[in-house]
Amino acid sequence: xxxVTQPEKLLSVFKGAPVELKCNYSYSGxxxxxxxxxxxxxxxxxxLRHISRESIKGFTADLNKGETSFHLKKPFAQEEDSxxxxxxxxxxxxxxxxxxxxxLQVFP
Amino acid sequence: GAVVSQHPSWVICKSGTSVKIECRSLDxxxxxxxxxxxxxxxxxxxxxxxxxxxxxxxxxxxxxxKFLINHASLTLSTxxxxxxxxxxxxxxxxxxxxxxxxxxxxxxxxxxx
Numbered sequence: 540x541x542x543v544t545q546p547e548k549l550l551s552v553f554k555g556a557p558v559e560l561k562c563n564y565s566y567s568g569x570x571x572x573x574x575x576x577x578x579x580x581x582x583x584x585x586x587l588r589h590i591s592r593e594s595i596k597g598f599t600a601d602l603n604k605g606e607t608s609f610h611l612k613k614p615f616a617q618e619e620d621s622x623x624x625x626x627x628x629x630x631x632x633x634x635x636x637x638x639x640x641x642x643l644q645v646f647p
Numbered sequence: 648g649a650v651v652s653q654h655p656s657w658v659i660c661k662s663g664t665s666v667k668i669e670c671r672s673l674d675x676x677x678x679x680x681x682x683x684x685x686x687x688x689x690x691x692x693x694x695x696x697x698x699x700x701x702x703x704x705x706x707x708x709x710x711x712x713k714f715l716i717n718h719a720s721l722t723l724s725t726x727x728x729x730x731x732x733x734x735x736x737x738x739x740x741x742x743x744x745x746x747x748x749x750x751x752x753x754x755x756x757x758x759x760x
Contacts, residue, residue, distance in 0.1 A: 588747075
């Protein structure tokens with residue numbers, strides 16, 4: 540079965556520190572991977588998708604098919620990055636399968 | 648950008664009553680909408696896929712007679728929780744498929760007393 544694993548429930552860093560939110564997936568085919576973010580009291584919104592190969596708000600994520608990972612990285616965390624981050628995948632359909640989420644706390 | 652609204656944002660009801668939640672795509676048409684359920688501090692779990700003009704497709708373990716979905720137009724899908732019980736209390740989120748991704752509504756918090 541398809542599954543998305545985010546091993547860390549909470550990640551706390553200080554402002555300016557590098558951040559890596561881990562995401563691993565299990566799927567035998569070629570899924571499409573996403574990172575969604577939910578800021579406090581706001582709705583879930585797309586942060587980035589692997590096929591775009593873009594950097595959004597300083598975040599990047601590279602799909603590693605060998606390790607079946609799609610870790611989210613940012614070299615210098617900002618306080619406004621504090622939020623809930625969800626990794627998700629879809630395969631051949633529109634259905635999104637979400638990981639359990641990682642709460643990122645960036646301290647001043 | 649694409650905006651999805653939900654109404655109501657929160658609702659409290661008595662056990663045994665039915666509750667209807669609306670999901671609207673405000674500035675785009677969505678042939679496909681999705682309904683999720685989120686328990687506290689847990690991830691979103693897909694309940695069903697709502698297709699305009701046809702029956703919804705439910706995920707395994709989701710009772711279709713309990714959670715009625717109607718997608719009568721390209722901008723509106725409704726989820727009705729029938730004969731609600733306290734265990735149905737949860738945060739219900741809808742999304743609508745846009746050109747690049749799914750756009751999510753703000754969610755509806757249902758509390759069944």
